[in-house]
Amino acid sequence: MLKLESVSKTYTHRGRTVKALDNATLEITKGEFVAVVGPSGSGKSTLLLTLGGMLSPASGRVLVDGQSLYDMDIERRAELRRRKVGFVFQTFNLIPYLTALENVQIPLLLSGIDGRAQQDRASSLLTRLGLADRVDHKPCELSVGQQQRVALARMLANDPAVVLADEPTGNLDPDTSRQIIDFLAEVNAEGRTVVMVTHDMRAAQRAKRILKLVDGAIAPDGKGN
């Protein structure tokens, strides 16, 4: 499903070269739930963004269903993201001037789905996440936990095969964190591949496989390896 072949990525920060990914090779099969852990600056987010077609590596290849992601042009990569990938961010990244319903409609709009179908799909997803009575609320009118649930609904809008979650519980209290991880486990149980970057070891323990990233290199750790 997802494959990294000798992927390297370096940044230059204040004149110093930082290795975000160092010859990383990895294969994630369909239906896996993978947690990526590691200290700050170890390259976790870089790995996630590279898998999502958002950050081209300096060397190596990234394959999604056998297709080399960075051999595609930008528009085709965007199209692949629309069809196959759902992103969840630590800071939710909801559009502040749109309602919860409209935020969930965005991926559907970008896929060219008509207005009525967009509304139906977005409503049903928000209902599934317990936000049926918050559809017309803007992000600032929602609690932090509710905002992340809206982000989860948006992530599922196009029914993606792959879910990439960047610190999805980073800004949440323990109870809400547990609910979010429960939900990610639930979507994984539906057959979706989930890759989650996290600092939270309790959340990581819910994954089927844990990858540890140290200085851009993948070190096998925990269960499943």
Added chain:
Amino acid sequence: MKLRTIVWREIFERKNQLATSFLAIFLGITAIVAIRNVTFYSQKAVARELDALGANILILPKSATLQDYYSADMQEDNFPEEYVDRLMLSDIQGLDNLSPRLSSPVEVAGRSFTLTGILPMNEFKSKAAWQGAGIFARPENCGTVVKAPLSPEAAKGSLARKRVIETLQPNEVLIGNDVAVATGLNEGDKLAMLGQSFVVTAVLPPTGTVDDSRIFGHLHTVQKLTGKGAVVNAIEVVGCCNAINTGLVQKINKLLPEAKVVTITQVVDTQLKTNRMMTNLSLIFIAIIAIIGGATIANYMYANVFERRREIGTLMALGAGSRAVLSMFLLKAVLLGFTGGLSGYVVGTVLAVVLGPRLANVPVLPMPILLVWALGISIAISFLASFFPARRAARLDPCTALQEN
């Protein structure tokens, strides 16, 4: 939801930031529309006034003054009628009509009036030397002799307004309104003067000018009766306004160095100056709106793209391509231009209609064609000013945008 929903919501979310850009476009378009609207009706009114005035160039003897002319052109000095031939045979463009005249005081029923000899159109045309040459051969509309109406009723108005009449027999006269009132003469009546009998063929409508006290006869009859010979003491010329602007007076001066050529300068100059000023003002406002409006919009758009980096990155993560991002910003630019242009047109038109009669002393009506111009200018400026910021947004590195907190 459509892409435009996102654009609208964002505009209303950050409406205060957009206000300056909107104001720049709105004020610029308001000024342009108001000026163009008032100018159009002002030019029309001046053109109407000039039309009513008749001649706008006078050819007088060197010693004569405009004062002489306005006091019924009865100056002592005169010049040969042959000057008319010279003008007719010249290649000067922009002569719409020539009216040679010779005036002399005359007593009728114990009252003093002015007997003015004029040359009817049919006599211009009958001169063989003028056929196929001179102003009769020039293109239509400008530099072409004004066509004189044939019916007597229309001829009255024509003489009063255009200074032309198609036919006039040696024993026929037309009398001004004051003459008719003072003498009690009507159309068809006989009039005796200078030892000859005339038939009054028409009583001219009142003009409020010295023409009301004139008796118009055939030029050659007047020349014979006054014993002055083949001379005239004025040639009235109706010249094209544009031709006057491009040196018609100088050309006539060159052709007739022994005569004095004057324009009815106050009217023509005022009109030309007003036209020039209004046109320049419109151009200045278009330049201002293009520079200030464009710079304000470009500045706002760059700031907007910078502020929305994270949002753009999120949209790209959700599958938005460069084209979708570009469209989003350009759609915003078009909406900004459209609302600025439309509101500018409405307010500019209201200002023109309300203030036009007070400032320019002319009634002003709305001009729908200006809406097309207003929208065209405002959308074009907004679109062009937003293009580079929008392209920057479309080329934004989504990863960098997402990682910036």
